[in-house]
Amino acid sequence: MPIILAIESSCDETSVAVCNNGKITANVIANQTIHENYGGVIPELASRVHQQNIVPAVQQALAIAKVSKNELNAVAFTRGPGLLGSLLVGVSFAKSFALALDLPLIAVNHMQAHILAHFIDEPMPKFPFLCLTVSGGHTQIVLVKDYFDMEIVGETLDDAAGEAFDKTAKILNLPYPGGPLIDKYAKEGNPLAYKFPEPQIQGLDYSFSGFKTAILYFIRNQEKADPAFVEKHLADICASVQYSIVNILLNKLKKAAKEYQITEIAIAGGVSANSGLRNTLLAMEESHGWKVYIPAFQYCTDNAGMIAIAGYHQFLKGNFVGQKVSPMARMNF
Ligand code: KG4
Ligand code: ZN
Numbered sequence: 381m382p383i384i385l386a387i388e389s390s391c392d393e394t395s396v397a398v399c400n401n402g403k404i405t406a407n408v409i410a411n412q413t414i415h416e417n418y419g420g421v422i423p424e425l426a427s428r429v430h431q432q433n434i435v436p437a438v439q440q441a442l443a444i445a446k447v448s449k450n451e452l453n454a455v456a457f458t459r460g461p462g463l464l465g466s467l468l469v470g471v472s473f474a475k476s477f478a479l480a481l482d483l484p485l486i487a488v489n490h491m492q493a494h495i496l497a498h499f500i501d502e503p504m505p506k507f508p509f510l511c512l513t514v515s516g517g518h519t520q521i522v523l524v525k526d527y528f529d530m531e532i533v534g535e536t537l538d539d540a541a542g543e544a545f546d547k548t549a550k551i552l553n554l555p556y557p558g559g560p561l562i563d564k565y566a567k568e569g570n571p572l573a574y575k576f577p578e579p580q581i582q583g584l585d586y587s588f589s590g591f592k593t594a595i596l597y598f599i600r601n602q603e604k605a606d607p608a609f610v611e612k613h614l615a616d617i618c619a620s621v622q623y624s625i626v627n628i629l630l631n632k633l634k635k636a637a638k639e640y641q642i643t644e645i646a647i648a649g650g651v652s653a654n655s656g657l658r659n660t661l662l663a664m665e666e667s668h669g670w671k672v673y674i675p676a677f678q679y680c681t682d683n684a685g686m687i688a689i690a691g692y693h694q695f696l697k698g699n700f701v702g703q704k705v706s707p708m709a710r711m712n713f
Contacts, residue, residue, distance in 0.1 A: 383447055384452070384486070384688055384691045385688075386488070386691050390458045390462025390463065391426065394469075396437040399689060404689065405444070408440045409681075414429060417555065419556050426463060426466045430470065438473075449481060454485070456474075456488050456687050464709045470707075486694045487705050497679040500685060504673070509642060511645075513649045514657075516540060516543060530713045531713075538587050543588065548621050549562055551592075551599055566615070566623075569617070569618055571620055573616035576591060576621065578624070584636050630664065643671060649680065653677055653681055
């Protein structure tokens with residue numbers, strides 16, 4: 381007790397998970413490849429594909445977890461933040477499913493869930509810890525005092541770190557989402573080949589819009605001299621861009637750790653799948669006396685496993701919602 385079914389549909393991944401007494405026993409993720417050729421997620425297409433994916437994903441998750449729908453004790457779902465049309469599919473499905481089976485509903489905040497993914501597997505961070513949450517839509521340094529007591533102490537003023545990866549990839553003519561591809565090419569390149577300026581932002585906030593423009597101008601200038609510049613130096617460009625983004629992210633995290641005197645440090649969100657970020661952070665464990673927590677790959681990018689674990693902790697607190705609940709494109713902690 382309890383067995384919770386969880387639904388995630390905030391962006392372009394339809395995901396369904398099962399949490400059995402705090403353990404994730406299924407985490408099905410249906411990726412949408414339809415957006416690859418558009419250079420970004422097309423909201424209308426995303427919600428249509430969610431509608432096609434959701435029922436098979438639920439059936440698959442229940443089969444993998446070896447539970448029947450009659451054994452479920454609650455349904456958790458992502459309420460927001462995210463694309464409204466995408467959220468609507470998951471929220472409507474969760475509400476009808478719960479109504480039909482007479483189950484309580486649990487509304488989960490997607491950004492909190494990215495952080496709570498750290499409570500799926502051992503080792504788990506100890507409160508209070510700092511979490512750098514880096515995804516396609518968010519870049520936040522969060523002071524996590526308890527499961528549902530979180531405070532954003534720094535965040536991006538414009539683009540998110542994932543956008544910096546994806547927009548650079550677009551400049552380099554790589555398909556969407558470009559983050560994983562930059563990561564892949566970076567492995568064969570020299571991170572010190574090109575230097576990009578670090579944004580000078582006060583405090584613990586970030587900015588990536590100027591960084592993206594700097595890359596755009598750099599590539600344009602190089603291409604004037606050699607039209608095949610990108611093709612010839614792709615690995616070095618990717619390695620240098622990744623090195624810069626990772627440095628920008630970790631410099632502020634270092635500052636936050638010092639300011640709050642916290643050594644329990646975690647990362648979460650899609651960009652935490654980046655090998656450069658993971659490796660550099662792990663190296664800092666020793667040099668900075670930190671204890672570093674990095675989620676397993678399947679729990680970094682959008683997934684319902686993290687919604688399920690957040691739902692589990694809300695279940696323990698008796699935090700349920702009624703059938704009137706609606707999705708929220710923007711949602712604070
Ligand atoms: O958390 P997430 O799956 O979705 C949002 O909630 O936004 O994050 C998606 C973002 C995309 O920008 C994607 O390019 C980036 O995470 N991403 C990566 C890597 N894997 C995913 N960025 C860099 N390196 C990766 N390996
Ligand atoms: Zn996300």
